Structure formats: C-alpha cells, structure tokens
Amino acid sequence: MIAVATASQKGGVGKTTLCVNLAYSLAKRGWNTLLVDTDPQGAVGLSLARSTREKRGFYDFITSALDLADVVLPTRLPELSILPAGQYDACMRHGLVAADAPARIRDLLRAAELRGHDCVLMDTAAGLGGLTETVVKACDYVVIPQQAEPLAARSIPHMLETLARFRAEGAPVKVAAILLTMVMGDQEMSLRVARELRQMLPAELMFKQSVPRMASFLEASARGVPVALLKHNPPPEALIFDQIAAELEERTGLQREGETHHAHASLLD
Numbered sequence: 080m081i082a083v084a085t086a087s088q089k090g091g092v093g094k095t096t097l098c099v100n101l102a103y104s105l106a107k108r109g110w111n112t113l114l115v116d117t118d119p120q121g122a123v124g125l126s127l128a129r130s131t132r133e134k135r136g137f138y139d140f141i142t143s144a145l146d147l148a149d150v151v152l153p154t155r156l157p158e159l160s161i162l163p164a165g166q167y168d169a170c171m172r173h174g175l176v177a178a179d180a181p182a183r184i185r186d187l188l189r190a191a192e193l194r195g196h197d198c199v200l201m202d203t204a205a206g207l208g209g210l211t212e213t214v215v216k217a218c219d220y221v222v223i224p225q226q227a228e229p230l231a232a233r234s235i236p237h238m239l240e241t242l243a244r245f246r247a248e249g250a251p252v253k254v255a256a257i258l259l260t261m262v263m264g265d266q267e268m269s270l271r272v273a274r275e276l277r278q279m280l281p282a283e284l285m286f287k288q289s290v291p292r293m294a295s296f297l298e299a300s301a302r303g304v305p306v307a308l309l310k311h312n313p314p315p316e317a318l319i320f321d322q323i324a325a326e327l328e329e330r331t332g333l334q335r336e337g338e339t340h341h342a343h344a345s346l347l348d
C-alpha cells in the first residue's frame with residue numbers, strides 16, 4: 080500500500096480537485112483507494128458516498144479510539160472509499176487534536192492496509208504547518224499542485240526545501256511530482272509560465288500531464304463529484320486524470336502483483 084498526500088503553500092490551487100479526480104481514476108483502474116479529507120474546511124466528494132448522514136470522519140478518528148471501519152464511507156464504486164473530515168469543531172472544542180495525532184495517523188494507515196486498500200490519498204489544508212505537516216510526514220509520497228502563474232518559480236523551491244527538511248527529520252515522504260494546474264490554454268502568460276517551469280525544473284520532478292483550467296472542473300467540484308461523473312458520459316477531460324493516475328503508478332511503483340506474468344499469460348492464451 081502507498082500513502083500519498085497532496086500539499087501546497089496556498090489554497091485554491093486545485094488540491095481537492097486533484098484528490099477527488101485522481102482517487103476516482105485510481106479506483107477505476109482497479110486500485111482499492113481510500114480518499115481521506117484532512118482539511119477542516121473540506122467537503123471531499125461527499126456526494127460520491129452512499130450515506131452522507133454519517134458525520135464522523137478523520138478528526139473524530141484521530142481524537143478517539145474509533146476503528147477505521149466505523150468512519151469510512153463506501154461509494155458506488157467498490158474500489159473507492161471516503162473518509163470525510165468529520166467534526167473538526169467539536170474535536171477542537173475539546174482540545175483533542177494534538178499530541179496523539181502522529182500515532183493516530185499511523186494507526187489510520189496501518190488499518191487501511193489491513194482493510195486491503197492499495198492507495199490512501201490524503202487531501203490537506205493549504206500550507207505545510209500544523210496537522211498538515213503531520214499528515215505529509217506520515218505519507219510515502221506527496222503530490223504538489225502548482226498553478227501556472229508568475230510567482231510559481233518562487234514558491235516551488237521553498238516547498239521543496241520544507242519537504243527536504245521533513246526527510247532530514249526522518250519522515251519517509253518523497254516528492255512524487257509537481258502537477259501544473261489551471262493552465263489557461265488561451266493565455267500567453269499562463270502558457271509561458273508553464274513552459275518556464277518545465278525548463279527550470281528537472282523533468283522527473285514534474286508530471287508530464289498538466290491540468291487545464293476548464294469550467295467543467297469548477298462545476299464538478301461544486302457538485303462534489305469527479306469530472307467523469309458530471310454528465311451521463313465522461314467528458315474528454317476525465318482522461319486527464321487517468322493519465323495522471325498512470326504516471327503516479329509509474330512514479331510510486333504502484334503495481335499489481337504478478338502483472339507482467341498476467342500480461343504474458345494473456346498473450347499465450
């Protein structure tokens with residue numbers, strides 16, 4: 080099992096959009112995926128889950144002795160489960176979020192592995208402080224969405240330095256890659272920034288696929304669904320996240336056991 084967090088210095092860069100759409104693509108590709116919302120402001124894909132009445136979630140889990148099975152919600156897709164953020168305010172009121180968080184996040188990942196998840200995807204609040212630091216440090220990989228905007232070249236090095244510090248402090252987390260988001264295909268400025276970032280950064284640090292700014296992503300996130308579920312038939316842009324999922328598989332070594340063997344067998348049959 081791999082645990083992947085998303086992280087960014089700023090809010091509104093497309094972290095949640097990435098998590099919801101990527102989780103859906105990974106699940107569609109057969110990976111048993113758990114999408115975890117660690118953003119107190121978050122409302123990750125609640126409409127994906129069958130039951131939205133259940134209000135407990137991530138914050139309840141890390142501030143109690145609940146089992147993961149008590150708080151995880153199934154979705155219509157058997158390979159996709161969701162752990163919503165839960166009752167952050169109540170947990171905060173009782174001063175509960177604190178010392179136990181690192182241990183409880185490790186419990187969460189262990190329990191997810193025992194439940195048979197292949198991949199845990201953790202959405203986070205903006206910034207790398209507070210609980211997000213704990214979440215990112217507990218994960219194997221981090222994906223960094225980066226808006227194609229003029230100041231990007233300045234914020235990326237800072238982000239990478241912070242992540243390097245986490246590793247120096249003993250955290251296993253590696254950068255899976257930076258994902259260019261909200262690229263405006265009809266704006267010279269946006270395209271230029273995207274080009275310059277690809278020149279500035281080593282290719283292995285960036286997803287080949289980027290995410291264009293499109294009204295359908297805005298609409299899908301307003302409805303709490305991946306863009307693939309916006310219409311009766313998935314629009315072409317849903318393929319973007321299948322591509323990102325494929326790149327992530329390669330970058331993280333997420334592989335089906337005996338995959339090459341199967342490929343071979345089917346050739347012979």
Ligand SMILES: Nc1ncnc2c1ncn2[C@@H]1O[C@H](COP(=O)(O)OP(=O)(O)O)[C@@H](O)[C@H]1O
Pocket residue numbers: 087089090091092093094095096097260261262290291292293294296297298300301
């Ligand atoms: N590729 C995109 N095209 C258009 N709008 C987008 C795109 N990605 C995100 N958005 C919109 O931008 C806003 C912020 O995105 P979100 O994923 O919530 O960012 P974050 O989680 O980093 O705060 C949301 O309203 C979302 O719908």
Ligand SMILES: [Mg+2]
Pocket residue numbers: 094095096118121202203
């Ligand atoms: Mg978000």
